[in-house]
Amino acid sequence: MYHDKLEAFPEDFLWGAASAAYQIEGAFDADGKGPSIWDEFTKIPGKTFEGTNGDVAIDHYNRYKEDIRLMSEMGLKAYRFSVSWSRILPDGEGKVNKEGLDFYENLVDELIAYNIEPVLTLYHWDLPLALQEKYKGWESREVIQAFKQYCQVLYGRLGKKVTYWVTFNEQNVFTSMGYRWASHPPNATDTKRLFEANHIINLANAEAIKLFRKMVPKGKIGPSFGYGPVYPLSASPDDVLASENATDFNNSWWLDVYCKGKYPTFTFKQLERKGIAPTIESGDLELLKQAKPDFLGINYYHGGTVAQNKIESKSIESLNDKNFSATDPYLMQPKEEQSQSPEVPMFQSSENPYLNKTEWGWEIDPVGFRVALREVYARYDLPLFVTENGLGAKDMVTDEGTIEDDYRIDYLNQHIMEMKKAVTDGVELIGYCAWSFTDLLSWLNGYKKRYGFVYVDRTEQDEKEMRRIPKKSYHWYKELIADNGENI
Template identity: 40%
Template sequence: WNPRFPEGFLFGASSAAWQVEGATTEDGRTPAIIDLNSQKKAPFVDNKFTADHYHRYAEDVALMKECGLTSYRFSIAWPRIIPAADGAVNPDGIAFYNGLIDELLAAGITPIVTLYHYDMPVWVEEELGGWRSRDVIPAFEHYVRTCFEAFGDRVKYWLSINEQNMQICYGDWLGVSKGVEDWFRDKWKINHIMNLCHAVAVNLCHELVAGGKIGPVPGYVPIYPETCRPEDQIAAMNAEEFTEKIWCDTYAYGDYSPFLYNYWRNHGIDPDIRPGDIETMKRAKSDFLAVNCYRSNTARHAPADAEAQDYLLNASGNKGELTFPVVPGQYALTRNPYVEYTDWDWEIDPVAMRYALRYLWDHYRLPMVITENGFGAHESKSSDGKVHDPQRLNYIRDNLYQIGLAIEDGVEVFGYNAWTFTDLLSTGNGMAKRYGFVFIDTTDEEQKATDDVSTLALTRIPKDSFYWYQSFIASGATQ
């Protein structure tokens, strides 16, 4: 295999503040909505320690350098920067990210920074009404302006909102639907407010960051039709529209698609679009698409009189516990007999990566960077003290191969950031579901049993996939 990646292609890894930092009550950080969501649901664990990246980032960056990473995608925690309703900037929050950014740059690693990855401050939720209220827009604007002014001299790649599509599709799971009475209708108002915040971030970045580039981060899951039955093809198109295309169209064109306007009209939905909104969105031209892609889905026709079924994700890691959704008249998702599944019933389908890149390039002609792709697994140290993760190694290798093919197909991709560098908190499964190139020697139980992070070793142990990625990057893959 001779992968051909363009000169300067970024090989990195990815994380999110609330999943990796810990130190949730330190140095002025106030609670985020996702902290509360994490604590409330088993088997969620709270994020007070996780990988303790907040205190150990220098050690983590040294390991990134050893691995040969050339980029690191991480997020800034809004409640660390603006902890309270008075809008005062927290100097300790600024100092933490300054330290991380400088450490990365000194190691030759390009920072790629997400502005919003699920950690809205609780004060925004309680005092302004969260994503439900347009009052969030000036608060978000103040926060992102602060970030651009503080870090824009050194950070040139910015990401607006992580997986807005997944937040709207799975509102309860990601904490966005709190306080909403009629989710079916009102999620479109929330979505519109998020689009305005995205636009504010794009426009401000272009104004304030010299040479800055910014893009959205859709979570993209290619949808295959189950058979060549024409109705299955339409079902796959419906699923694609309702879970991702609606969002990508809006980012690319600055307006909602005729498909979506039509859907709103047919269902009597008012997304509360006000004069000037579409102009603001149209002015916000993304420089690239940041793509999170892990897997594929398969759709079949669902007649209008089919029984509706919610998407019940597998939260246990016992294979086979997932329940596929049925949306009457639109689509039903189903199992794909041609691919293997992880213990959490995620399709192991590297070809989906090539499909995603081809599809998005064909539709939007925006350069792309992969900001998430990875393999979640149950893991522990083996008797030799090492952590062997052959499934992850194969998965990452096969995904890179498919990216290489997409590039040969003519798609413009400038980087790959695997989820994730060190183990960190999974959205739904705490430390029970691990993704890292580097093992963090701790369990949820150990973290729960203490309130003092200094009692946890949290030793970093590079896994087999770390050494594979290291040799892959060093092998001159960037020719």
């Protein structure tokens, strides 16, 4: 499809930036907060880069006013953040912690005072530890009830102030990393447990949306999904079929459930044949069907390329000894076997010869962003909200005290250009949140993998003063917002 002239972004387009509680707040035990599974997991030796954790992070809990002032000076229209469940309910259920709720209400009020639209994520991975210990976390249906209580408290307190709500952040990533590759809590390598927990999370997502309809009738709610388009390595029909399998396995497995209320047939059948399909109880499918989201949040970093799988089906146990690419959230494959679905050999991951990579080995693929937006919009017919996109890089402070992150400007510029083409193609888009506003803690890669528009002066070992310094990209994004992406 070719266009003479690209169309403008909608007038009320939400130019924003995103974050997540554990990666910025710090204050891990302040004002009655209970521990989360990440507070525990990051303390296990060898799990994170140089043993980094979010105990202090970038101290946003104490500096949120300064951070929001910087957002307002930039002209930011939306700010996506997540709520830490165990700040609200220290035990995950039961007693509500008033101070935790106050913090988020103050944050939301501050944003609104500056005309910044709050976009609230309910779950960005930090499950209260008490629920993990008491119920085995997402492996038990009891946690659905706890999640409902948590949602109810937040809807009740913030439902009139916050319009945009995200249920789960990247369910595909945190379940795979947590239950398959032991690189997130609960540190497991068991695909049966993965698919069981994932199903329970689907039910929790549906319950949260159902309750939202009752309590926040004017609000908008949807999940944020880590979407990666899948390319076939060649035009060979076998590779094309493999790419369809990979799309089914990596994307539709979640998006069909969110939007159509059912699992994709082929993948479900493969899992059943291997004895690892989730247990569906009576009433589950009816519930899933009742919870269509208002929009789909899309987090885009990169996609993947696959070929026909020529590797024999292996048990997950035999693959557990291998190294895997923890930085590759969508096509998480053991490096040597290069098979995404070892126990269900539907495809095999491959290198894409056309794409460059970041310092952390993530492919840079702006056109893939347009492909992603179009695929999702065509399949599910829902407005899209880009809830994450950005470049992790090692920024340096110059002698003059500036950060000249032209590579980030270049990356964002190319992606926003492709997004503009997608809008011109006809994709309905609510907004775009770059990842991230300030530098923050990368889950597994410490503080040197920086994403922010605002530099935060701290390292893995030295918290320093955590001074905030707007980077060159901060000023670039400010101009872009001011003319609504007209001159990109």
